[in-house]
Amino acid sequence: MLIRNEYLSKIRPFYNQDLIKVITGIRRCGKSVILRQIMDELRETGVDDNHIVYINFEDFDCNEYTNPKKLNEYIKSKIIDGEKYYLFFDEIQNVDSWEKVVNSFRATKNTSIFITGSNSDLLSGELATHLAGRYVSFKIFPFTFKELCELKGIMDYDKYELRKYFDDYVKWGGLPQRFVFDSEEQIKTYLLDIYNSIVIKDIVERFGIKDLDLFNRIVEYIVTTPSQIFSAENLVKYFSINDDRGVTKNTLYNYLEYMSKALLISKAERYDVRGKRILNGKYKYYLTDLGIGQIMNTSKRPQMGAYLENIVYNELLTRGYDVKVGSLENGEIDFIATRFEKKIYIQVTFILAGESVIEREFGAYNNIADNYPKYVISTDTNDFSQNGIIHKNIIDWLLEDE
Numbered sequence: 001m002l003i004r005n006e007y008l009s010k011i012r013p014f015y016n017q018d019l020i021k022v023i024t025g026i027r028r029c030g031k032s033v034i035l036r037q038i039m040d041e042l043r044e045t046g047v048d049d050n051h052i053v054y055i056n057f058e059d060f061d062c063n064e065y066t067n068p069k070k071l072n073e074y075i076k077s078k079i080i081d082g083e084k085y086y087l088f089f090d091e092i093q094n095v096d097s098w099e100k101v102v103n104s105f106r107a108t109k110n111t112s113i114f115i116t117g118s119n120s121d122l123l124s125g126e127l128a129t130h131l132a133g134r135y136v137s138f139k140i141f142p143f144t145f146k147e148l149c150e151l152k153g154i155m156d157y158d159k160y161e162l163r164k165y166f167d168d169y170v171k172w173g174g175l176p177q178r179f180v181f182d183s184e185e186q187i188k189t190y191l192l193d194i195y196n197s198i199v200i201k202d203i204v205e206r207f208g209i210k211d212l213d214l215f216n217r218i219v220e221y222i223v224t225t226p227s228q229i230f231s232a233e234n235l236v237k238y239f240s241i242n243d244d245r246g247v248t249k250n251t252l253y254n255y256l257e258y259m260s261k262a263l264l265i266s267k268a269e270r271y272d273v274r275g276k277r278i279l280n281g282k283y284k285y286y287l288t289d290l291g292i293g294q295i296m297n298t299s300k301r302p303q304m305g306a307y308l309e310n311i312v313y314n315e316l317l318t319r320g321y322d323v324k325v326g327s328l329e330n331g332e333i334d335f336i337a338t339r340f341e342k343k344i345y346i347q348v349t350f351i352l353a354g355e356s357v358i359e360r361e362f363g364a365y366n367n368i369a370d371n372y373p374k375y376v377i378s379t380d381t382n383d384f385s386q387n388g389i390i391h392k393n394i395i396d397w398l399l400e401d402e
Helices: 005-014 031-044 060-066 068-078 098-108 126-131 145-152 159-172 176-180 184-207 212-223 232-242 249-261 290-296 304-318 355-363 394-399
Strands: 020-024 052-056 085-090 111-117 135-139 265-272 277-287 322-328 331-339 342-348 374-378 390-393
Touching: 005 020, 005 031, 005 135, 020 031, 020 098, 031 052, 031 085, 031 111, 052 060, 052 068, 060 068, 068 098, 085 098, 098 111, 098 126, 145 159, 145 176, 145 394, 159 184, 159 290, 159 304, 159 394, 176 184, 184 212, 184 249, 184 290, 212 232, 212 249, 212 290, 232 249, 249 265, 265 304, 277 290, 277 304, 277 322, 290 304, 304 322, 304 331, 304 342, 304 374, 304 394, 355 374, 374 394, 390 394
Parallel strands: 020 111, 020 135, 052 085, 085 111, 265 322, 342 374, 374 390
Antiparallel strands: 265 277, 322 331, 331 342
């Protein structure tokens, strides 16, 4: 089992604080494993098992505790002395009014509370009212390519071996459990199960979608066309041509929002570099995991440039950057990534095939006059760095220590 130190190192300082630790991420990205790793670390420091309480609300044996009153009674029955208790609530969104119960334990008992959830608005609505200022949040992602290499023990392999695993990562993504399967058929079955769980549990049931066939068609279009700029107008036009039922802008906006809330996709805002403002109305959407796109892609040819862009976007999020798409008068910068005082620009392309492509990718920076680092990332192994712009091979960039 891979110890996910990148996340544990961020959560560890809060182990004994009364702030509620909120861990979010797409289904099966490894949230439960991280909870178990935290529990293991607590035991290593001398915490007794009787002071660790774990409930997985997707386990049928725990179904009765999705009732907030029964959950409250059960936890109270476990707290029998004044020592600190560590409470772990996995997939907490399945509990009605969970935030009231959790806040009650935080306020009245000597506890350290950890919760996980599979939707992005876990930290909104009622939670904002009941727990405002009383929690810290951590977003978990599927394995990065570097974590895949650590899992497989291939950090020191030659370029050929690394490229073989990278190609596999581009195709099937980084959801941790898919690596226990040997055949592509098993991987497809597993990923399809995850997709159906997300759609049924986190979207259809939650938001009461009636036309599941239409929703699936919209999802298929989005996940098989990653890294593209979308507008509701363009999508309405597409579906008016390809679907007799037609789709309203309002429906499309809602469905995209549902997909984002279920963490199936992420929305990147577009930023006007010259005007220094967010541009509303058109966004880029990226898959949280490319494997989901692979199982939905039954007819379209692979779009390697888009897939690489998606991987770089997710990697930047994993490294803690706020990421936007840069809009210029006559072009676009793939990513403007900021983290505290640090800022970097990144262009992504599959291969720098010829002078025209090199000019296009490096020339995108011609109208950016600041001195923040500027990168072009591709699969090329030769170094094309020029004029202060750094060229990186994507595998090298993904494996480097920040």
